[in-house]
Amino acid sequence: MAATLSVVLRSTLNRNQKLTTPFITQVASFYSRPPMKLGKSFKDQMEELNKKDPVLNPDIYIGLPIPDNKKLLKKEKEQWNLNRKELEQISRLRKLNVPLEKVYQEWMKVGWNKDIHTIAKHYGIFRDLFDNATFYPQPILRIFYDYDEEFLTPVYNGNRILPSEAAVPPYVKFDIPSEEKDTLWTLVLVSPDGHLQDNTSEYLHWFVGNIPDGEIGKGDVICDYLQPFPVKGTSFHRYIFILYKQEKKLDFSEERRSPKCKSLDERNFKNFNFYQKHEDDLTPASLAFFQCEWDNSVTQVFHDILEMQEPSFEFIWPAKYVPEQKRWPHLKAFNRYLDRYKDVKEIQEEVLKEKLKKNGPFTGPTPQPKYPNIYRIPMTKPKWLRTKIEKMRLGHEQWKDLYQ
Known part of the structure; x- marks a missing residue:
């Protein structure tokens, strides 16, 4: 090393230069540095860019067993391939008649529960009520509100219904398979967006337990129905019906509210805690929800039913910024x-x-x-x-x- 360093020093010096201690130290430190590290390869850089974050709360399935429709889908696809040429010719001549009722029946047989599962996930229902645990609806939940003496307002997947249109308990119906007769069910209506003090809690609007064979009128009313009351200035609120299947008859005495409950404190509810408590005996089976915005009937609910002052939320805009005035503003009218x-x-x-x-x-x-x-x-x-x-x-x- 000494001989090599001496040759290097001699080669870097001019004839008239002399070896000095600072110069020798500088050259020795330069050649004693560790080798320069090579940059990352293209493959390493792409792996770093495409690296996915670990999933902290993966979705957990908590619902009823999912029916296997692969054979049905395969049969439908084969039938479609047989009729495809003929249907295409008819459609080009604009003579193809598509019966909507038949389309609805096909949708019900094949993938309606997956569509509702996707919609509920998009609206954050599983996130807010079940801590990201999910389920596929099995019996379709049909819910209707009285619009007037002649018409009904159905609850679809997130449609908008005014509070005045949902003032009375709705009609609820769900079809039970023949092999599941003599079963008990629980229906809960909650509002995850309307709590006035705790964003992690919901208000309980309706609770009917131990429903025999889907007949709501024969169930135990644990909490009386209370119409939606979205506060003014808070936009649309979700109102969610959750249908549970019971393994046996349950005692809901701890969840029971006073008749015609008017206290919002008494209507505090956490669906996740409720499900955790009864998860051995309750299985989420289906859901339906609508969205609701303030109208004049909400004022009456607060004054006459809840007997409290109606809250109102307004956005206070900050004062407009005005810079300090100049005596000679440049290029300003x-x-x-x-x-x-x-x-x-x-x-x-x-x-x-x-x-x-x-x-x-x-x-x-x-x-x-x-x-x-x-x-x-x-x-x-x-x-x-x-x-x-x-x-x-x-x-x-x-x-x-x-x-x-």
Whole structure:
């Protein structure tokens, strides 16, 4: 190493240079450095870019066994391939008649539960009520509200229903397979978006347990029905019906609320905790939900039923930022620049004076011209004044109320 370093030093020196201790130290440190590391290969870089984060809460299935429809789907596909050519010719001639009832029946046989599962996952129902555990609905849940004496309002997968349309308990029906006769069920209606104090809790709107063979009227009413009451200013709320299948008759005395319960504290409910408590005897079987927004009936619910003051949520906009005023603003129209620092009342007074000029006691207000800027503004006027006249003609900015 010493001989090699000596040769290197001699080769780096000129004839007139001498070996000095600092120079020898600098050269020795340069050649004693560790070898430079090579950069990552393209493969390593792509693996790093495409690396997926570990799933912290993978979906856990907690529902009824999923029926195997592979044979049915295979049979349907074979039949479709046989009739495909004939159906295509008829459709090109616009003579193909598609019966909607038949389409609905095919959908019910093949994949309706997967579609509802996808919709519920999209709306965060499994996330908020079951901590990301999922299930596929097995019996389809049909729910209808009375719209009037002649019509009903059905509950679809997230359709919008007004609180006034859901003021009374709905009609509930679900078809039970013949092999599952003499079974018991539980129906729960919760609102995960409407709690006024705790975002992790829900309000219990309806609870009927030990329902024999799908007959809601024969079940035990654990909590009386309370119509939706989405608070004003909070947009749409989800109201979710969860149907559970029971393994045996259960005692829901701990979940029982007082008759015609009016206390929101008493209606506190956590579906996840409820399911954890009874998971050995309850299995989530189906669901349906709708969305609800404030209307005038909500005020009556708070005043007459809940006997409390109606809350209201409003967004308070922050004050508009106005920079410090400069004496010589650069490239700014002086009138528009000064308007930013005027009192609003002064601007409104100026607009009112212009409006009064256009109103006559006998002719009435002057209508806005159909083509406001068709009349040329003389170029002898300064630029700021021409711009102001254009804004006044068009009714822009503070002049929007100049014309009726």
